[in-house]
Amino acid sequence: MATAPTKEPTTAFEKDIEANLNDKEIKRLACIFLHTSNPTVNWQAAADHFGSASVESFKKTLQNSKKKLSDKGVLPDTEGGTTAAAGAAVPATPSKKKAGGKGKKKAEEGADGESPTKKVKGEETA
Numbered sequence: 001m002a003t004a005p006t007k008e009p010t011t012a013f014e015k016d017i018e019a020n021l022n023d024k025e026i027k028r029l030a031c032i033f034l035h036t037s038n039p040t041v042n043w044q045a046a047a048d049h050f051g052s053a054s055v056e057s058f059k060k061t062l063q064n065s066k067k068k069l070s071d072k073g074v075l076p077d078t079e080g081g082t083t084a085a086a087g088a089a090v091p092a093t094p095s096k097k098k099a100g101g102k103g104k105k106k107a108e109e110g111a112d113g114e115s116p117t118k119k120v121k122g123e124e125t126a
Contacts, residue, residue, distance in 0.1 A: 016069075016072070016074040017069075017074065020068060020069055020072050020074055021065060021068070021069070025061075025065045027050075028050060028058075028061060028062065028065065029062075029065070031046050031049055031050045032046050032062065034046075034049075035049065043055045043058065043059065046058065
């Protein structure tokens with residue numbers, strides 16, 4: 001039986017993946033994909049199918065692969081969070097702060113334009 005010729009990567013993303021992950025890591029990602037039922041991953045089935053010692057070790061090797069891709073700039077850095085594919089929640093987008101604090105502070109300033117809690121340089125307290 002002849003083996004099929006390997007397909008050359010066509011996109012920059014495919015080239016980055018192949019340049020940074022080894023065949024085993026790519027197969028692990030494919031195994032996760034095959035054991036995903038939107039949006040849930042059956043981690044036990046994926047670990048068993050791949051031959052991992054445990055679900056935890058399977059997830060840890062995925063984290064290491066993701067870190068490798070993040071360090072190389074292929075994936076965006078999630079700052080301690082993980083993507084939904086890793087089985088955890090994606091960090092929420094930070095909410096925009098309301099600009100309400102400055103008006104109150106200006107209203108509390110004294111007639112001389114200084115805050116009552118502000119200490120003038122060279123002035124000593126009794």
